[in-house]
Amino acid sequence: MPKSQVFSIPALKRMPAYLRELRNLQRAGRPQATSPILAQALRIDAISVRKDLEMIGAIGSPGIGYAVEPLIDKIENFLGWKNASEAFLVGTGHLGTALLGFRGFEDYGLKIIAAFDKGPIPAGTTVHDVPLFDFSEFRHLAGRLQIHMGILCVPDDAAQEVAEQMVDAGIIAIWNFTAHTLQLPENIIRQKVNLAGDFAVLSVRLAARLRELEVVKEETV
């Protein structure tokens, strides 16, 4: 994979769905997957499937499709999910604690090996079996364990400062679960999940729809 290559984000986001479908086929004892079969499972068209898979270097045979097992390998390697990605999580409030308890991360090779919060934290403290440390130890541990990915779950108003300290400690990729848009050097990789923001959109739209329905109801009574 040439380092200058640019990947399509929607295609990247579909990779876990391809994996799921291919594993289903594997379990069903099917050695081959055609692009129409994958297309149907993902509810996209077969041309998009072929483009997505070409992006990671997989070319199907005309009329036969893709060999299931090698394609699973290829996608897992592409995503780096064969070797678990290790990450540190910072902020063990409601959301951080929920994420530490979320076993599903392991399905996609993410292993949270330590969590951090403001001290003092008694030695031996764990949250859902993940060891918890004082954030002052973050830099030392990230360096020693060669951790490059951080999951940020601190209160919004602490997000910027904590993220800067994570970057100083060698973190290159931040999964940001705060509502704050981080201002960081260009070369820091970021992915944001804004649950409160998403929920705001959903609730405003629902409230508007319910008012519309109410109007319709009044008019028909």
Place this chain on the structure above:
Amino acid sequence: MPKSQVFSIPALKRMPAYLRELRNLQRAGRPQATSPILAQALRIDAISVRKDLEMIGAIGSPGIGYAVEPLIDKIENFLGWKNASEAFLVGTGHLGTALLGFRGFEDYGLKIIAAFDKGPIPAGTTVHDVPLFDFSEFRHLAGRLQIHMGILCVPDDAAQEVAEQMVDAGIIAIWNFTAHTLQLPENIIRQKVNLAGDFAVLSVRLAARLRELEVVKEETV
């Protein structure tokens, strides 16, 4: 608020951040908030702040800004967060269970009042204190309790079928935590959180960056 009004999604997503900042000011005993102060907290410009707040009908006084308490009220009312939104959650695997345990939802007025999964489920079963029912009871309970919002956490390959049944039962808004893009009638409100997809993007980018750094390191040795 006229029912035909269209809201800016980025502005909607900023509303929780305004609320947070206004509550901070309130706690600090500050009765007024100027647009530059809010702009700084949200790291956007003051003109955007004024536009965002105008969208919900709040107009600041020149040189004085906005009265903090009425503005908090206005945003909370706009978001419908004053009266908790009640929702049903379907699918109590890893993610569904984590969400049921996430106390932070209550901060933004979301109350998950029941969870559902495939039966048989013994009477009195709860997950993080939320009562769990057989999905076959969904329609009956949604109608009786007038629930319009559903949180979807089932396995990806069940997402479409379960979502259709939720819609049949009167659900109008679906917060979709599966990787599956739902095919539903236009008038059903949807918000998607694809954690596996987001993580795929993050890990591929991190892997590419680490390869680049490796190349640089080899070249400088």
